[in-house]
Structures are given as C-alpha cells and as structure tokens.
Amino acid sequence: MIKFHPKPELLEQFVSGTLSPAESLMVSAHCDMCQYCQGQVEAQTEEFAAQQLELEAVSDSYDPQFDLMLANITQQPVAETVYSNGRRSRTSEQPGSSIELDGRKFELPKTLHRLVQKRGNWSSLVGKLWQAPVELGYDGVANFIYMGQGGSVPEHTHRGSEMTLVINGEFSDGMNDYDTGDFIYLNGEHTHAPHSSSHEGCLVFSIVDQPLHFTSGIARLLNPFSHLFFR
Ligand SMILES: [Zn+2]
Numbered sequence: 001m002i003k004f005h006p007k008p009e010l011l012e013q014f015v016s017g018t019l020s021p022a023e024s025l026m027v028s029a030h031c032d033m034c035q036y037c038q039g040q041v042e043a044q045t046e047e048f049a050a051q052q053l054e055l056e057a058v059s060d061s062y063d064p065q066f067d068l069m070l071a072n073i074t075q076q077p078v079a080e081t082v083y084s085n086g087r088r089s090r091t092s093e094q095p096g097s098s099i100e101l102d103g104r105k106f107e108l109p110k111t112l113h114r115l116v117q118k119r120g121n122w123s124s125l126v127g128k129l130w131q132a133p134v135e136l137g138y139d140g141v142a143n144f145i146y147m148g149q150g151g152s153v154p155e156h157t158h159r160g161s162e163m164t165l166v167i168n169g170e171f172s173d174g175m176n177d178y179d180t181g182d183f184i185y186l187n188g189e190h191t192h193a194p195h196s197s198s199h200e201g202c203l204v205f206s207i208v209d210q211p212l213h214f215t216s217g218i219a220r221l222l223n224p225f226s227h228l229f230f231r
Contacts (some may be wrong), residue, residue: 002034002181010185011037015044022140022207025111026163026183029205032109033165033181101130101146106168106203119144128201129153140207147171147202152195160209162186169202171195 006014006027013019014027031038096116098107108116120133128151134142144167147153155174164184171178173192178184186192196202 001179004178004182004184005034005037006030006183011040012044015041015048021138022136026165026207029109029111029165030183032111099144108167112205140209142207145204145206147196149199149201150197151201152193155191155193157191158186158208162206162208164204164206167203167205169196169200170198171202
C-alpha cells in the first residue's frame with residue numbers, strides 16, 4: 001500500500017507547471033500509480049484552469065501567453081494507469097512499457113515508458129545492487145536501481161536532492177519502510193542506508209542532482225568514487 005506521496009505543495013506546483021522537468025516526471029509517474037494523488041491533480045487542474053479563465057475574462061486584451069499556458073496544462077501527462085497491489089489493473093502490450101533484469105519483467109508506470117528507449121545497460125554494483133542509467137535530456141541523474149534480496153546501498157547523505165519512486169517491491173532505509181508506488185523526496189538533511197530484505201528484491205527509479213555522499217564506516221572510502229554510483 002502506498003504511504004508516501006508528494007507533498008501538497010509539490011502537487012500544486014505540478015498542476016501549475018512550475019516544477020523542474022525531473023520533479024514533474026517523478027510526480028507524474030507517482031500519479032500513474034496512485035489513485036489518491038491522481039484525484040488531487042485532476043481536481044486541482046480543474047480549479048487552476050477555472051481560475052485562469054476568470055483571469056482571462058477580467059483582462060480585456062487577448063493574451064497569446066494564456067493560450068500557450070492552457071496548451072501546456074492540457075499537455076500535462078495524464079495519469080491513466082491505476083495500480084492496485086502493485087499490479088497494473090489495465091495491461092498494455094506496447095513495446096517499451098517494461099524493463100527486464102535477470103529474466104524478470106517489470107511493468108513501468110506510463111510516464112516512464114518514454115524512458116525505456118533511453119535506458120543504458122544494467123551494471124552490477126556492490127551489495128547485490130544493479131543500476132541502469134537513463135538519459136533524461138535535462139538536469140538530473142536518473143537510474144533504475146534494483147536491490148536483490150539482502151541488497152543494500154551504503155549509508156549516505158545528499159548534497160542535493162534525491163527523488164525515488166518504488167516501481168516494484170519493498171525496501172527500508174533505517175527511517176521508514178517503503179512499498180510499491182511510494183514517492184520519496186530527500187535532501188541533504190537526511191542520512192539513510194537503503195536495503196531490501198524482501199524475497200522479491202526491489203526496483204526503484206531514482207533521480208539525484210548531485211553525487212551521493214557516503215557517511216559511515218568503510219563506505220566513506222567510496223566518496224572519491226561516488227560519482228561512479230548512480231551517475
Ligand atoms: Zn500519491
């Protein structure tokens with residue numbers, strides 16, 4: 001069950017189109033998986049459009065910017081696929097709707113389908129970790145990260161921010177337990193050590209804006225190389 005959602009401010013900014021492309025992508029992908037946030041976004045979008053129409057009615061002159069903005073709003077990715085219990089309730093057979101690792105196939109939320117073609121190869125890291133980089137084409141370092149059962153990422157903090165969406169499975173980070181669909185937005189104030197003890201392991205999609213900073217034990221020795229992680 002989804003417990004972690006984008007903050008209300010983030011949803012508002014998503015609706016008004018003021019998020020960074022990376023944030024917008026993550027919020028949209030979460031909404032694909034979360035009926036609750038999908039409803040919030042739909043309601044807020046209607047409200048926002050109505051407000052803008054009122055503004056337009058008040059102004060005498062035609063404003064091409066307004067049409068442009070409306071066009072942007074209506075082009076916001078529309079969340080169509082609702083997940084329940086981590087499974088798609090509507091299946092789609094289009095190529096590029098899933099990724100594979102080790103013979104397992106993971107269905108992706110609709111918003112991430114466009115990234116399937118931009119995914120690099122899986123590479124194996126320490127601690128039963130696999131990562132596949134994704135070329136976003138804008139700011140942010142994106143990766144699919146798979147933690148096998150017992151897999152872990154050394155304890156670290158962030159100089160910038162780290163957004164994570166749980167695509168499939170469960171993991172814990174010493175602060176919380178996360179499940180399929182959960183949206184996690186951390187910054188430099190948080191130190192955590194993600195690990196997955198679930199039998200199925202855990203696939204997440206993550207975007208960071210700075211390399212990780214490892215904080216404990218021998219992992220600190222990794223810092224000079226942290227650009228190699230999740231780059
Ligand atoms: Zn949500």
